[in-house]
Amino acid sequence: MKKYIVLLFVLFLIACSNSRKQNVITLLQDWEGREVRFPNHPVFTIQGRDTVNFQIEDKCKIITYVDSTGCTSCKLKFSEWKELMNTIDSLRPDSVQFLFFFFPKRGTEIYQSLLADRFKYPVCIDEEDSLNKLNSFPSDMAFQTFLLDKDNKVKAIGNPVHNPKIKELYMKILMGEETTGTNEGINLMTEVSIDSTSLYLGNFDWEKEQKVVFTLKNTGDNTLVIDAVSTSCGCTKVEYDKEPVRPGGSVDLHVSYKAEHPEHFNKTITVYCNTKASPLLLKIMGNAE
Known part of the structure; x- marks a missing residue:
């Protein structure tokens, strides 16, 4: 190849x-x-x-x-x-x-x-x-x-x-495996709706951890599978239920942000899942004073 x-x-x-x-x-x-x-x-x-x-x-x-x-x-x-x-x-x-x-x-x-x-x-x-x-x-x-x-x-x-x-x-x-880009093992596509893809945390004490939740709802006909979630900075953590989400169900992404120092911030959470729009880009913004 x-x-x-x-x-x-x-x-x-x-x-x-x-x-x-x-x-x-x-x-x-x-x-x-x-x-x-x-x-x-x-x-x-x-x-x-x-x-x-x-x-x-x-x-x-x-x-x-x-x-x-x-x-x-x-x-x-x-x-x-x-x-x-x-x-x-x-x-x-x-x-x-x-x-x-x-x-x-x-x-x-x-x-x-x-x-x-x-x-x-x-x-x-x-x-x-x-x-x-x-x-x-x-x-x-x-x-x-x-x-x-x-x-x-x-x-x-x-x-x-x-x-x-x-x-x-x-x-x-x-590992010497084939990388032909075939569709073997790829999940069937579904659709996802999100109430908001960006959340503003406002002004707060930079030493206090902030927490927000993004909710992903499976609006398609197939099971929603989140393959991975990554963040643009180590100061941002994400926790969520790893179980597949059936059509009509939803999953909450619990995002925590802990500033390393006072700053205006704009952080990105990237969600890799079986939707045509993947990866989904979510943002948190605010001012850690």
């Missing part, structure tokens, strides 16, 4: 409008089989402090690049990375290398996140942005993580800790 088929498969797993699809196709074609180049002698550290002897090896790799644009803590999600690394290592011990390159606008934010999440895997704080200068990565955060073969050539693109469908794709490739 051509590598482009694997890359194209990602196109149908990410949230993008019709107007954006052609740009995504062009991007995927451009990165098909491209070799990712690494700077000479990159320096890796543990939690941004202790330099370690960490060599880039001749094996499959998952490389993620985080630039200085936007909310750095929202992009990092170290706890999710630890979970993914443990899962892959349990299935394919010592066969996949993880590479983290950070080009921080404020280095302290990276260090604080590394310490807070107890992330002790080697990372490269690339203050000169040398990796990006060598490769000219896409500006879209969704396309700044890559699955590489042992020759550093791109097999798939997308962030597996931000999108559970990308994670599923990565796992299939790493």
